[in-house]
Amino acid sequence: MSSKEQGLHLVLEVWRQKGPEDAGRFESYVLDSVSPDNSFLEMLDQLNEKLVKEGQEPVAFDHDCREGICGACGCVVNGQAHGHEKGTTLCQLHMRSFPNGAKLVLEPFRATAFPVLRDLVVDRSAFDRIIQAGGFVSVSTGSAPDANLVPVAKDNAEKAMDAAACIGCGACVASCKNSSAMLFTSAKVSHLALLPQGQVERERRVAAMVAQMDAEGFGACTNTQECEAACPKEISIENIARMNREFFKAKLKRL
Amino acid sequence: MSEPAPSPGSSARISAPIATPRAGFLHAGLSSVTKKYAVAMSGLALVGFLFAHLAGNLLILIPGAFDQYAAALHASPLLPLAEIGLFAVFVVHVALALVCARANRDAKPQKYAVAATRGKATLASRTMVITGCTVLVFVIVHIAHMKFRAPLFGNPTVETGSQWVLRTLAHPLGALFYAAGVCAVGVHLSHGVWSLFQTLGWNSKRWHARLTCLSRAVGALLAAGFLLIVVYALLRGGR
Ligand code: HEM
Numbered sequence: 001m002s003s004k005e006q007g008l009h010l011v012l013e014v015w016r017q018k019g020p021e022d023a024g025r026f027e028s029y030v031l032d033s034v035s036p037d038n039s040f041l042e043m044l045d046q047l048n049e050k051l052v053k054e055g056q057e058p059v060a061f062d063h064d065c066r067e068g069i070c071g072a073c074g075c076v077v078n079g080q081a082h083g084h085e086k087g088t089t090l091c092q093l094h095m096r097s098f099p100n101g102a103k104l105v106l107e108p109f110r111a112t113a114f115p116v117l118r119d120l121v122v123d124r125s126a127f128d129r130i131i132q133a134g135g136f137v138s139v140s141t142g143s144a145p146d147a148n149l150v151p152v153a154k155d156n157a158e159k160a161m162d163a164a165a166c167i168g169c170g171a172c173v174a175s176c177k178n179s180s181a182m183l184f185t186s187a188k189v190s191h192l193a194l195l196p197q198g199q200v201e202r203e204r205r206v207a208a209m210v211a212q213m214d215a216e217g218f219g220a221c222t223n224t225q226e227c228e229a230a231c232p233k234e235i236s237i238e239n240i241a242r243m244n245r246e247f248f249k250a251k252l253k254r255l
Numbered sequence: 256m257s258e259p260a261p262s263p264g265s266s267a268r269i270s271a272p273i274a275t276p277r278a279g280f281l282h283a284g285l286s287s288v289t290k291k292y293a294v295a296m297s298g299l300a301l302v303g304f305l306f307a308h309l310a311g312n313l314l315i316l317i318p319g320a321f322d323q324y325a326a327a328l329h330a331s332p333l334l335p336l337a338e339i340g341l342f343a344v345f346v347v348h349v350a351l352a353l354v355c356a357r358a359n360r361d362a363k364p365q366k367y368a369v370a371a372t373r374g375k376a377t378l379a380s381r382t383m384v385i386t387g388c389t390v391l392v393f394v395i396v397h398i399a400h401m402k403f404r405a406p407l408f409g410n411p412t413v414e415t416g417s418q419w420v421l422r423t424l425a426h427p428l429g430a431l432f433y434a435a436g437v438c439a440v441g442v443h444l445s446h447g448v449w450s451l452f453q454t455l456g457w458n459s460k461r462w463h464a465r466l467t468c469l470s471r472a473v474g475a476l477l478a479a480g481f482l483l484i485v486v487y488a489l490l491r492g493g494r
């Protein structure tokens with residue numbers, strides 16, 4: 001029988017941490033008969049069923065949609081946020097991406113601004129507070145206008161859509177050596193700065209979001225571009241250049 | 256009774272206070288983007304200076320030209336002003352770069368057990384603090400050696416500035432020290448130049464590849480230009 005029929009044999013090194021105050025440590029587990037068609041999260045489900053049967057605590061991990069659109073899932077697999085596949089969330093990563101007998105080291109996203117709550121679950125509410133600082137449109141624009149009533153240049157529409165693809169998973173912060181949140185923040189700033197609805201609050205938005213980003217304890221971008229490569233939605237660092245531009249323009253106007 | 260629901264047009268958040276910048280004397284109340292901006296602007300000014308510095312120094316390849324140029328420079332009443340300006344730019348660059356670097360380290364206190372990259376980070380981009388600090392040490396020694404003629408690489412009796420340059424650069428330690436210093440600058444700029452464009456917001460998908468290419472070219476060109484002077488001194492055997 002091939003290993004495909006038997007399923008994969010995996011050696012897992014998983015970060016276990018009881019709570020925010022616990023120091024945490026790696027624990028080893030061996031898992032057999034993992035279907036290559038399973039997603040990474042289904043593999044973790046399988047591990048947890050095994051742990052529960054053995055009377056052990058299951059591994060805590062975040063998940064919700066399991067279809068790559070909500071941004072809830074994510075951990076670091078062998079040093080890479082969401083694993084090694086390009087443009088893929090952990091829930092959309094399939095076990096066929098790993099060879100039989102693979103050793104997988106699972107760690108939570110690491111950042112001062114993302115404290116570990118338990119095992120692989122981190123507190124990403126810092127992102128929510130960055131959004132609350134300005135990532136919205138609060139001026140009344142009436143009910144939905146007819147399509148194409150407000151013209152948006154094709155190029156801007158495309159760029160705004162690309163930026164809006166950010167699901168706020170935090171892989172950018174996780175993969176950055178400085179734990180910078182500039183890819184996330186710049187995607188949100190760009191998305192609204194490129195659309196007519198975002199114009200009224202444009203300057204205040206970028207100033208407030210950058211200030212909140214700093215207050216949360218994220219680092220500053222040094223342009224190593226690892227975030228863009230790790231992003232499951234492949235958000236471009238072009239957005240960071242745009243955010244810097246927006247920030248500078250906003251400061252000049254305030255002078 | 257429950258509170259009335261806020262009407263959509265009157266969100267309280269639009270007037271919510273903007274978070275205050277990072278506390279602490281070293282951050283000087285500046286946001287991360289502002290500090291990065293200052294590092295990039297001062298970096299750009301330093302790159303400009305390096306090109307002018309190299310152009311002037313290459314005159315040493317033409318007999319007599321360098322000493323003439325040096326005499327003209329020193330005769331200018333603007334020289335001390337330019338020196339103070341350059342020093343200030345350098346201090347801003349180093350101080351803010353190190354303040355950012357420290358905050359960046361604090362933002363990621365725990366590294367991953369498995370170190371991996373996606374192949375985007377380069378040796379140069381990951382070692383900006385190291386190459387930067389190497390340049391800092393180099394610049395301090397360089398000024399002591401060239402400006403104040405500290406006898407670090409032999410102490411030849413000379414009549415002209417060009418003789419001091421060529422004879423001390425022909426000293427094995429001098430040649431090695433200068434070669435290492437200019438290489439550190441080259442590596443720093445192979446990432447620094449495109450990085451400064453990105454930081455200042457002068458980048459986009461269209462320009463990205465061209466700018467990274469330009470960055471490597473500038474780093475290589477400056478390092479090679481200064482190395483040429485070292486090689487010339489060695490070939491001339493210090494005469
Ligand atoms: C001839 C001297 C120097 C030149 C021409 C130069 C040039 C540059 C440039 C162009 C940048 C990119 C700016 C940005 O993207 O924000 C940069 C960044 C930086 N420089 Fe320098 N620099 C010099 C000396 C130094 C020194 C002495 C240090 C010492 C600590 C230093 C440390 C740094 C650091 C830490 C960064 C930030 C790295 C990053 O954002 O990736 N530099 N430099």
Ligand code: FES
Pocket residue numbers: 062063064065066067068069070071072073074089090091092167
């Ligand atoms: S669980 Fe929603 S993106 Fe992975």
